[in-house]
Amino acid sequence: MSFAIAALLFEMAIGETYIVGSPNGSWDENTNLQSWIKSQKFRVGDNINFQYGPPHSVVEVTEADYNSCQTSNPVQGYTNGNTMIRLSSPGKRYFICGVTSHCTGGMKIEVDTVPAAPITSSTPPATPLTPPVPTFANPLMPPSPAPPLTPLPPPPPPVFSSQPPTAAPPQPSPTATPAVLPPAPSEAPSVSPDLRNAMVPSTNQPPIVETPEFLSDMLSPSSPPRPPLSSANKEHFHHLILPMGLGFGLAMILGF
Structure with missing residues (x-):
């Protein structure tokens, strides 16, 4: 200017x-x-x-x-x-x-x-600055309401099938294992009178079981080894040992 x-x-x-x-x-x-x-x-x-x-x-x-x-x-x-x-x-x-x-x-x-030409400035005149007007909150005005909440859409209705539900196959119940009962006294195998008297204990002393001669020879540590049993001795041994085992088991059951 x-x-x-x-x-x-x-x-x-x-x-x-x-x-x-x-x-x-x-x-x-x-x-x-x-x-x-x-x-x-x-x-x-x-x-x-x-x-x-x-x-x-x-x-x-x-x-x-x-x-x-x-x-x-x-x-x-x-x-x-x-x-x-x-x-x-x-x-x-x-x-x-x-x-x-x-x-x-x-x-x-x-x-x-x-007259001389008027003064023309290439720059426009400065615009006076207008101070901003401060805005204060009006205490008398109520606060603006909050925007309404948008409700959530309802869940879709459940779909029911026209066919009845298929029942699950029944689970097989565990098979109870039958208890093994001891045989009745009437069903016990027959024992010879001599073997029964030998197996049943008396009231005064424990029963004495006579050991056959061929067993005594086998169980005795000092005796020399005997020759193997013959077929007749093996058969006699089987007929003697099996009834003795059964009788001993029966005596133990009856004792308890």
């Missing part, structure tokens, strides 16, 4: 310089000065340069003397051949040649000066 004002002041101080009649003429009788002056636009701060030779001159006059080419009451006169006129204020100024015949021949101009 300050730079633009300084530039404008500098331009007003210097301004544009216009050479009268240029570029193809000058301040003389051969130049169409009226056509030249109409093509120009002068502003405050510009300069008009009159270049001429003798017998020409530059005389500033009033509007009335300009129209009648009178030089008897000049505002200002110049004869140096290179006259610089500064346009320091807006308005109209009138210049004629000091030779009357030259003025009537067209050596005169009316300069219309307009």
